[in-house]
Amino acid sequence: MTAAPPYPQKRTCPYQPPEGYAAVEEQGPVLKVTLFDGREAWMITGFQEAREILTHPNLSSQRTHPNFPIVAPRFRSGIARNLALIAMDPPVHDTYRRFLNPHFSLRSARTMRKDIEEVVKGYVDDILDQGPPADLIPALAVPLPSLIICKHLGVPYADHDFFQEASGRVMLGTEEDSVAGGQALVDYLDRLTHDQIANPTDGLLGTLVRERVQTGEMNHDELVSIALVLLIAAHETTSSSLALGLITLLEHPDQWARLQADISGLPRAIEEILRYVATTDLVATRVAKGDIEIGGHTIKAGEGVLVSGTIANRDEANHADPHTFDIGRPDTHHLTFGFGIHQCLGQNLARLQIEIALEALITRIPTLRLAKPVSELPILGSGTVQRVLSLPVEW
Amino acid sequence: MKITLDRDRCISAGRCAYAAPTVFDQDDDGVVVLLDTDPGEDVAHLVEEAQYLCPAMAITTA
């Protein structure tokens, strides 16, 4: 029996799998990996196997389970373990999800198009005014999703910087930072929720007060936990997908040129970006609550289960030429938003922001290029959201 | 092509309305609704794509 390879591993290129994942893939589609704390967990690397297991009724997201796999030190925090929706199983999960679904459907995301276009226009105006050069992380990728989710929730813009900093610490900081950042957010959201319950405004929080709090279906603390998960889940992921997607396009000038010639291919190109960059290296962390037969293995009740987006999105059994970035490929299916009942609530909003931002850059700054080789971009994150800390460009 | 929806399973991901906009939509609760109860062969591949993309396995076709 081969030793269980380590997972997650750090990328050396922001949009390519780390070299060590070849050994993980080789033992797939179902294998055991070793986590940072020395414990083992099952890992699913096959695309079809991932779809199968993520819809299996014996899979649980309950992070308070003693055997729940901890994939990085920061996930030990109470906040990470008790996240609304993400760390819940049915029936509670489904109740929460139904409260939120109306406000994240394709149609409701599309009502935000104008808002997003206006915000993006402002950022790109500033980039053009002040550059070249520019760093697109602070100038676009970080502030955009944070501002959009703040607007959607009804959080005052004046508190935006605070949010950006604190939600980043929760997901990407050390264990200590994560606890402190999370606590700061909970305290703030607690106050904001009090205000909204007393005096609901137009945003999502105010709407949920009218639809669910005033009807007695939800209380103050539950509303706080929803606001918290929306911020945590929306910010880093969207920011990073936009940044890594742009880097990938700039590294493939032929594909950039294709979009310049025909921007109508952009929505499809975004699916290929999501597949290829796999921002969420791990798309799911679970524990089995009953035995699961998968790919010729039996996962026993109480064992941890992980799904690798990075590897499954490039499964040779599913995608032809999986390591080629091709915005015109017929099969752009991916697991970057997960699969099953926990599939990303905010995916329509995320796609729209990435689309509007990339369209603005492609059409308004056609000569855009990286100002540094991609190998010199500072990379952060392994195991969850993949990030770069700066994205210097010229034109 | 006959389509059956399990509206209780739907998690409002909207993949169906995205893939086959003439066949699927989402109501005010975000739940899938059928716009076309008997879609023609011309959109059959889009309906199949919607069924494949649906994360909640709420769509079945016959």
Ligand code: HEM
């Ligand atoms: C490109 C950007 C994004 C990516 C790659 C992404 C990825 C994911 C993934 C992989 C999951 C599944 C987690 C699991 O199964 O355990 C998820 C769930 C979730 N996402 Fe996203 N996300 C993105 C943007 C957003 C945005 C913009 C929002 C909110 C506005 C959001 C809110 C959520 C929520 C609430 C869940 C939990 C859903 C549930 O458990 O039912 N995400 N996301």
Ligand code: SF4
């Ligand atoms: S794709 Fe499935 S879960 Fe999503 S809206 Fe359509 S039926 Fe519902």
